[in-house]
Amino acid sequence: MKRIGSLLSLALVIALLVSGCTAPAPSSTGGGEAASAPAETIKIGGAFNLTGELSSLDVPAANGAKLALAEINAAGGVDGKQVELIIRDGKTDPATVANITTQLIDSDKVVAMIGFTDSDSALAAGPLCQEAGIPFITAGATSPKLPSQVGDMMFLTPFGDNVQAAVGAEFAYDRFGPKAYLLWDKGTEYTTLLADYFKTRFTELGGEIVLEDTYQSGDKDFSAQIAKAKSLGEQPDFYYISAVPDDIGTTVKQFREAGITGPIVGGDGYDTPLLVEVAGDAANNVFFTTHALMDADNGSEAVKSFIEAYRTEYGHDPENAFAALGYDTMKLIVDAIQRAGSTDGAAIAKAIEETQGFPGVAGELNYSASEHVPRKGVTMIEVKDGKFTLAAEMVPEKVPAP
Amino acid sequence: MDDSLSRPVSVAQPTTWQRYAGVATPLLLLLLVTLYIQGASSAYIQRVWIILGLDIILVASLNLFNGFTGVFSLGHVGFMAIGAYVSAILTLPLEKKAINLPDLPAWLAHIQLGFFPAILIGGLAATLVALAIGRPVLRLSGHYVAVATLAFLVIVRVILINATPYTRGSRTFSGTPAYTTVWWVYGWALVTIYVAWRVLRSPYGRAMLAQREDRAAARSVGVRVLRSRMWAFGISAFLTGVAGALWGHYILSFSPNAFYFAETFSIITMLVVGGMGSISGSVIGAILVVLLSEVLRNLEGGFSLGVVQIPPLYGMSQILMAILFIGILIFRREGLLGGREIDLTKLFVVDYWRSVFRRKEV
């Protein structure tokens, strides 16, 4: 019992420690990671799932944001005040995600929050920010429903999936024809939404889905699905595959190895160097919709310098589109704070709504009071000889309702 | 302090008022701490307190099955999912239902229940499923039950993902009304602990423990092994379903991903740390793991130790918790309490204090 007594007292001490750590004390003693912390700073919360299943998406986004932060502070911050990005790890666990959001709002006293690349987390964090009157911009969740689900403090940096799916459908219909094969990951919201919107828009155009198939998140062997596709009497005009960045290289590789040579079309999940690295030559004749041409040789100046800076900082190319989105999100929020001239949440949100023609690495951002999902051009990329090349810059004719 | 465990003691049996005092003390303490936290602490501490309460329900109800019957379920998070989804669907405001779940069958699309009935129905739904799968699965022996319940968890997930009209599939289920408060959570936590204690001190519980200790001997004195396991499974599933409902109305947005291995492992850690088969162990395990992992999480963002600056190491808290867990399994195989109970009644027995002080003198 002695031991248990001491354990209980240990628990008590821990409880005290927790409250000590999290009382509205300066973050330097134990709060999140403080990228820079001079006396007077503007605090922005960065909530990301740095560990757990979503870490391969959130880590690049956080890295992008940190890169932007360094540039901002190097350029003098906001009105002479340095900006501080307090990063906390949601661990891909809903309860922890909500905990860190509360901590950022309540203990760290951030004026605005960015982060997360998935709707689960964004929807767990969003309402808390909404309630506290703090603007929250998600760096990667692409569900166009988010703002309507959360409220007027919720913003997206990427376009909604309905927009890119519509572009994909229109582009492929015109270029390849009306018969499509559709495969998607049924265990992930992003891929499900993308496939749904694609199907809606494509059938609306008069296209036909000749075969529809699914796989489970975590599946790495697509041979059964491929054999099924190959057993189609006549091959479709193109293959629309909705996959997350971690899967797409594998999927394309295995499709090509099985002798399927037709065009493969998809969304911004394809925007990762893994596509070419994993699939190699097999990646040719792949088309996908994304935010901007992220290519160190052929991209815009902004893109080139972003890639350069990212390489210098982290030793490798941006892992996927989320790196650029994280970068843009950070830049956008700071820009909005500067324009608002205040750290009041409502004022910042209003400044975001007034954003027009903001030059992000991943495309130009336009918002309005009714559009918290940015109006953005969609870039269509074609992979040629292992390189991403610009196939088209498009705005969809018609966007499926969110 | 050895004697405050339910080991044989030479002191007199506690009188009625001592027993009441033993029960009332922790309750009073709980009430005071909760009131204090509600009044004077940050929103974050309040949140941790609620999460702790939810975990206490989850661990105590898992203990009711795993600890009392000795067969291990790895599928309880599946019941949590059932509770969360069922109650969330039932309480979703009608206008949100029309938008979020447009394909619901008519009878579901036009009802909106209050929190309490929704919780009960969530729990009952979990119980029904438990009784349906329990009949075949609980016949199995030893860790094959663990295997089969793991399979159950996978199946629940697949069904959640595919039952799109009800669950939105893999898409986030949102719009759940924020009904859960600290009072709901601790109210149910007390109910859970009371039920677990009641079951333990009843013929049902004795049968569960007996078949855990020795299946053959239990059968020889008339214990029906499958039946006693079914009782445990059903009650435990109900409480886990309730916890899921409370969890759903607190976290508000969730998808099938929330109810999978990560959550399973986290609850099991608390159970094993506290000690299987001990109700107070469940509570202590939950407290320790929840608080410790919060502390570690707060430290992994990097901090300075005087001159040394510790860089951020995200993932360190999980690693340390896992190592702690292995350590406990190695050095205290039975968990901290090892199936015993902390009995505060003893604190009110004069002889007990006498014995404590006498020992000090020696």
Place this chain on the structure above:
Amino acid sequence: MSFFEYGVQQLINALSIGSLYALMAIGLAMVFGILRLINFAHGDLMMVASYTALFLLIDGFPFLGAAIVAVVVAAIAGLAMERVAYRPIRGAPDVAMLLTSFAVTIVLENVAVLTVGARSRAFPAPPFLSTVFTLGNLTVSSVNVVAIVTTAILLVLLTFFVRRTDTGISMRAAAEDLVAAQLMGININRVIAYAFAIGSGLAGVAGLLWAAKVGKVDPFMGFSPVLKAFIAAVIGGFGTIPGAVVGGYVLGFLEIFLQGILPGQSSAYRDAFVFGILILVLLIRPNGILGVQEREEI
């Protein structure tokens, strides 16, 4: 593509994925047979092996050299795992050991996230693992053939090992009766070490083949395969090597054929069917397809 060709194609697919499951399941079964430990961290050895190979390949090692080192590293990692985490709790209840292995998994995966990062990396498979044969309408990628052939060779070697060598027979003896094995003078620590080393080595091989097939590696790559291998081992009859092999192939066929046969969106229920069948197998043959009926405990 004719129906026949379709069937043959799926058969090859099933054999290939089944081979990988079998390789993984053998390791699980060897350890389980002796210790009654379900080692979930087995999957992370795949990750260890493929990252080792990846780094060596980046440094310009030839593939075979890198592969051999990787398999050895996996074996060593398995031994270390046994020494640090499993030996101290040997003899604990089955469930305690299972949970320990969960914890080991968490440690390994998070250490990997901390050290090599969470991002996926492309795995540069050599040409002999990435060419494609075409036979009429059938296409077979060489990695599948290599997987099938490697598994077959390893199975033959392993069978020879456990049937003919002293250590192999000791291993079977220890799996059958640990106490009697000790009385014979079998050093069980050594036998267990062998089981871990060989099982982990096989996991390493499976990891490399997996990485070549998938084309990339990441810290969580072992989770899904080990779950499958575990199911395979249970279906086949836990604790026996032939059972693990049979289970691996049965699971491979189940998955491929369910995916192939279930129409349209219902193929998303594949895993529910697979795991449902698992429960059925347990009910009908509680000790798996090849498992021996144990006497009722009295």
Place this chain on the structure above:
Amino acid sequence: MLRLENVEVFYGNIRALKGVSFSVREGELVTLIGSNGAGKSTTLNTIVGLLHPRQGAILYEDEPIHRLSPFQMIQRGISLCPEGRRIFGNLTVDDNLRMGAIQRRDPEGVRQDREWVYALFPVLAERLHQLGGTLSGGEQQMLAIGRSLMSRPRLLLMDEPSLGLAPVLVQTIFQTLQQLKAQGTTILLVEQNAHQALEIADRGYILETGRIILGDAAATLRTNKLVVQSYLGG
């Protein structure tokens, strides 16, 4: 040769052996007699290192061995033929014998010993490649004894070799034991069949509830009143 000094063994909190002391001299056949639960098997398991005493010492040729593990006992020439035979049912007869010789590094000697065991129990030679589990009870007992002999022990511990065997087979087994003794093997025999055990033994000890209550020459014990009353069914 073997000496137990005040050995105490616990199962959890239960004291199974409460200070057992006895000795076995080189070349002797000593029997340990007692009823079920008296601690006979516990004693043997402690000698071979499956259990470790909490108190007391076990000396083998004046060297303390009570901290060693079973495979080190084999190296020192102590072999236990366990109660209930415990042969490897999924291994062939030949492989079972091979396991008995697992630590030996003299293939020629092993081969000879195998021949010798087959000569001792000709029925085993007929079933060379049969699985152990398919043998009858008596054949299994022979295999178990043969297996223990394969390590060429100098001290052979036998735990209830007559258990569940037909009288005629028990005769065979006991004759074999005498034969082994004649060839110089020291034997410690645990038996419930006190009558027959005392017949072939040089000396005997009576173990009762974890204590040695009596120890004497076998012939003397056979006439002891208490022994006759409790163990010889007088």
Place this chain on the structure above:
Amino acid sequence: MSSCFAYVRPTQWLRLDDARSFADSDSRQTDQSERTDAARLDNGQILLQVRNLSKSFRGLLALQGYDLTLRAGEILGIIGPNGAGKTTLFHLLTGFLTPTTGTIHFRGEDVTSAPPPVIAEMGLTRTFQNIRLFDSLSVLDNVMVAQQLHTSYAFWETIIGWPTFLRKERSVRQEALDLLALMGLADQARRRADELPYGGQRRLEIARALATRPAVLLLDEPAAGMNPHESDQLHQLILDLRREFALTIVLVEHDMRLVMNLCERLQVLNYGEIIAEGLPEDIRRHPRVVESYLGAAH
């Protein structure tokens, strides 16, 4: 140890007043007491009728052609060498094993394939050769587990702790304490069962069996590990219990003195077959028994 074993002197542990009050409270508490039924049975009525019972394991016959007619009130002894099938017989009679052939009728009902709990409920229960208690439960709880067979609880009254439930619990506890007092274990009621000394554990096992209110009690080597003095005490205990509880007793035992003095009738098993049956004095001289079991000295 002998002190641990020593039963409290008969006058102490079996105060007849206690025994009677136990019996009385018993018939008061339950509407249809099994034991009062048993008490009403005429001595000589057939309780257990076994015909041609056989059991084989993987082709090995453990028991064959076994017949038994057990009459109320008798004490039957079953002897034979280890492995003769005695324990198998107990397993068959109590439902732990299902016979390969043959029938078992208990009180006129066919219980050949009934499971153990059903058989226990009908009034046939047993002890185990190696004591099998519920180790981590208290001594009292060990008995209470067995008692609930004859008390009905509604789930709802249990779960909310309704007064009716508490009343039932109190009376069950009192009965259990009475029974423990009878066996000299009253002051140990709150200890863990595995903390009892060996003799106490033996007595607790018998107390637990009695708590199911059996008509027939099968004792599997109750004197194992006892010295002659203790076995004498056991002898007396068994006689007293039979009288007080109107028991019919089947005893498997190696202690010849106990068996010969206590039992009214003996069966001798060897190789799963009855080789002799009859009065103790006849058995003692039976040539086959002498040859295969007792040894030539007799």
